[in-house]
Amino acid sequence: MSEIAQTAAPSDSTRLRRLYVLLIERRDVTLLITMLLLSLLFSRLSPYYLTMMNMRTLFLAVAFNAIVVIGITILIIGGYNDISVGATYGFASIIVAMLISEGFPTWPGVAIGLLIGVGIGLLNGILVTRFHLPAFLATLGTMSVFRGLIWVVSGAHSIVGVPQQYKMLGQTKILGVQLPVYIMLVIVIVADFMLRRSTFLRQMFYIGINQDSAEAAGIPVARVTTACYILSGLLSALAGILDGARLGAVYIQAGLGIEFQVITASVLGGTALAGGRGTVFGAFLGVVVMAMLTNFFNLIGVNMYWQAVLVGIILVLVVVLDRLVTPKEVR
Amino acid sequence: MQRGETMNSIHRARGGLQARAVTALRWLGTQEGVVLIINVLLALALALASPVFLTRDNLLAGGVAMAAHAITSMGTTLVLLTGGIDLSVGSSFGLAGVIMAETMCRGVPFWAAAALGIMVGVIIGWINGVVITKLEINPFIATMGTMTMARGLVNVMTQSRSIRLPADCAYLVNTLIFGLPPSFVLMIASVVVTDLLLRYWRPARQFFYIGGSREHARLIGINVDRLQILAYVLSGALAALSGLLFTLRSGSAHQQAGIELNMKVILSPYLGGVGFMGGGSAFGAFLGALLLGLIFNAIQLLGIAVLWQNVLVGVLLLGAALVGIFRMRREMQRSRRERRLSRREAAIQPAEPGG
Numbered sequence: 001m002s003e004i005a006q007t008a009a010p011s012d013s014t015r016l017r018r019l020y021v022l023l024i025e026r027r028d029v030t031l032l033i034t035m036l037l038l039s040l041l042f043s044r045l046s047p048y049y050l051t052m053m054n055m056r057t058l059f060l061a062v063a064f065n066a067i068v069v070i071g072i073t074i075l076i077i078g079g080y081n082d083i084s085v086g087a088t089y090g091f092a093s094i095i096v097a098m099l100i101s102e103g104f105p106t107w108p109g110v111a112i113g114l115l116i117g118v119g120i121g122l123l124n125g126i127l128v129t130r131f132h133l134p135a136f137l138a139t140l141g142t143m144s145v146f147r148g149l150i151w152v153v154s155g156a157h158s159i160v161g162v163p164q165q166y167k168m169l170g171q172t173k174i175l176g177v178q179l180p181v182y183i184m185l186v187i188v189i190v191a192d193f194m195l196r197r198s199t200f201l202r203q204m205f206y207i208g209i210n211q212d213s214a215e216a217a218g219i220p221v222a223r224v225t226t227a228c229y230i231l232s233g234l235l236s237a238l239a240g241i242l243d244g245a246r247l248g249a250v251y252i253q254a255g256l257g258i259e260f261q262v263i264t265a266s267v268l269g270g271t272a273l274a275g276g277r278g279t280v281f282g283a284f285l286g287v288v289v290m291a292m293l294t295n296f297f298n299l300i301g302v303n304m305y306w307q308a309v310l311v312g313i314i315l316v317l318v319v320v321l322d323r324l325v326t327p328k329e330v331r
Numbered sequence: 332m333q334r335g336e337t338m339n340s341i342h343r344a345r346g347g348l349q350a351r352a353v354t355a356l357r358w359l360g361t362q363e364g365v366v367l368i369i370n371v372l373l374a375l376a377l378a379l380a381s382p383v384f385l386t387r388d389n390l391l392a393g394g395v396a397m398a399a400h401a402i403t404s405m406g407t408t409l410v411l412l413t414g415g416i417d418l419s420v421g422s423s424f425g426l427a428g429v430i431m432a433e434t435m436c437r438g439v440p441f442w443a444a445a446a447l448g449i450m451v452g453v454i455i456g457w458i459n460g461v462v463i464t465k466l467e468i469n470p471f472i473a474t475m476g477t478m479t480m481a482r483g484l485v486n487v488m489t490q491s492r493s494i495r496l497p498a499d500c501a502y503l504v505n506t507l508i509f510g511l512p513p514s515f516v517l518m519i520a521s522v523v524v525t526d527l528l529l530r531y532w533r534p535a536r537q538f539f540y541i542g543g544s545r546e547h548a549r550l551i552g553i554n555v556d557r558l559q560i561l562a563y564v565l566s567g568a569l570a571a572l573s574g575l576l577f578t579l580r581s582g583s584a585h586q587q588a589g590i591e592l593n594m595k596v597i598l599s600p601y602l603g604g605v606g607f608m609g610g611g612s613a614f615g616a617f618l619g620a621l622l623l624g625l626i627f628n629a630i631q632l633l634g635i636a637v638l639w640q641n642v643l644v645g646v647l648l649l650g651a652a653l654v655g656i657f658r659m660r661r662e663m664q665r666s667r668r669e670r671r672l673s674r675r676e677a678a679i680q681p682a683e684p685g686g
Contacts, residue, residue, distance in 0.1 A: 081471075127649065131652075131653055131656055132656055133649075133652050133653070133656060134652075136416075136471060137601075137648070137652050138649070138652070140594070140597070140645075140648065141645045141646075141648040141649035141652065142645065142649070143645070144594050144641055144642070144644050144645025144648060145641075145642050145645030145646055145649070146645075147641055147645075148638070148639065148640065148641025148642030148643070148644070148645060149642055151638045151641065152636070152638045152639055152642060155638075156638060260475055260479060263472070263475075267472070273469045273471075273472060274469075303487065304486075305483060305486035305487040305490070306483070306487055307483075308479060308482065308483035308486055309479075309480050309483030309484055309486075309487060310483075311479060311483070312476050312477070312478070312479030312480030312481075312482075312483055313476075313480055315472070315475070315476040315479060316462065316468075316473065316476035316477070316480070319468050319469075319472050319473070319476070320462065320466050320468060
């Protein structure tokens with residue numbers, strides 16, 4: 001589309017095309033509109049949709065995935081991946097639950113859980129930067145190790161019944177909405193701002209577009225990457241700890257399958273799998289839209305198993321559409 | 332020595348026993364060779380540590396247990412060789428078994444049900460292949476999607492129960508071919524067939540080119556899309572086949588079938604030298620599967636908690652990956668050194684006709 005060739009005033013078709021490009025590029029806008037339309041649709045289809053209780057369930061479901069999706073989005077932007085987020089989620093959660101159940105004080109226990117997340121993130125970072133393992137492979141290995149360790153550490157028992165002080169973290173309600181939701185909102189807003197403004201995080205975009213050029217330009221690729229893996233681990237651990245607090249229990253399967261859900265949500269929200277493109281807000285909206293769908297399916301009583309099939313179909317559709325619909329300019 | 336000659340090439344040119352010994356020794360230094368040595372050592376250690384190891388029962392049982400991931404690994408190897416990845420094998424494994432069980436319970440004869448099961452794998456593989464080649468979706472995401480969909484279907488169809496096969500199927504598993512259980516025989520057969528295919532069948536050999544560089548393969552004239560779809564179809568079919576065998580062996584189709592298969596099936600080829608960048612052999616993948624089988628057998632025999640299995644698999648994966656990376660680095664350093672040496676030689680000796 002050469003500007004020089006367009007001497008006449010933009011015609012309607014060009015304006016339409018520009019609008020199209022805008023909608024695709026600003027995925028957040030499109031998702032926001034989708035969200036509103038879906039809300040309208042769902043509220044028509046079910047009288048229970050817009051109730052306070054349903055909304056609260058929805059926000060809560062969003063909260064945990066939204067915290068995790070931030071970390072993974074940043075990594076995908078850098079051209080990496082992190083499929084160990086679910087394992088970190090579950091492992092930190094169960095360690096904290098076990099410690100606190102045995103009488104360990106709450107806040108230090110939570111701190112240990114967060115440290116575990118940092119540790120796993122650090123391990124991932126080292127594997128990817130120092131040992132140059134492909135991100136998929138490294139995090140697949142870490143995922144396997146820590147998923148397995150969940151079984152070993154817990155002796156295959158779920159932890160049911162945690163002390164009240166820990167539960168408070170997840171169940172306190174302010175204005176009728178649980179604490180984790182507020183925590184999530186704060187994190188999302190801060191993260192979105194940081195990704196847009198902070199020089200450190202923005203470097204991930206360059207790393208994602210071309211790692212060698214980024215390195216040549218003087219970006220400390222290893223340091224930035226490791227930091228982002230640590231962030232991802234930290235956020236996953238936080239989400240897991242909050243989940244355990246909210247439920248009042250930690251099951252062995254905690255966090256199972258989350259990695260796929262958040263990757264789908266992130267791609268839905270405009271994050272390019274090849275790296276170099278994406279926003280926290282978009283990923284957040286992706287999580288919201290997916291949670292809305294799940295919430296609605298639960299409401300109208302769709303079989304839990306069919307839901308999984310639908311999620312898989314949605315994943316493929318989303319990625320395919322993303323590929324087909326992105327015009328050459330944005331690609 | 333003349334320019335370009337090394338002790339190795341002199342031996343090789345002379346032919347005969349010395350050459351073959353040298354080639355064999357060099358092969359032992361490769362990933363496959365290392366895995367073979369580790370396998371032998373591990374087997375020896377196990378034989379010493381446990382009196383049960385070398386019994387016919389244990390070996391057959393171990394072989395049958397290994398068959399699931401060994402057969403599927405052959406398919407995954409094909410996909411890995413083309414530079415892709417297939418996360419949906421576990422779900423194809425499970426779904427094929429479920430479909431076969433369901434249809435058999437409705438009175439469909441065994442052969443038809445089995446054929447249907449394999450078709451399931453073929454279809455899933457075909458979907459993977461098309462989505463990845465024609466729509467150019469990242470293989471990781473695409474196979475993750477099919478994996479979730481197929482697993483979801485398994486869940487729907489089993490509703491968390493197991494589907495029992497009609498009792499008259501028991502004879503199928505107990506029929507011994509050459510005195511060995513069918514899983515065992517099919518495992519050996521699939522390894523041999525895959526290895527031979529990769530060595531002598533032209534389309535299979537083209538997998539290597541595709542894995543090396545898709546663009547270059549396309550420029551050479553290889554039909555990249557069709558071959559990649561073939562790779563995924565074969566992967567799905569083999570996963571389905573081992574799913575059928577597993578279902579027959581256990582007498583029922585479970586909902587959980589195939590869930591830990593993914594890790595083992597990626598790990599086996601990787602241990603055996605099939606890298607993510609393409610390159611490797613089916614035999615190597617088998618050696619990797621064998622190593623895993625030995626380790627799991629060891630866990631059982633030595634009474635190590637089964638809970639540690641997953642952890643072990645993850646640690647092995649990372650270990651294998653690290654070793655792979657180190658080898659790659661050493662290869663690069665060695666080739667850099669060789670290039671430097673040959674450049675120096677060229678400077679000293681101007682090229683003469685006839686060397």
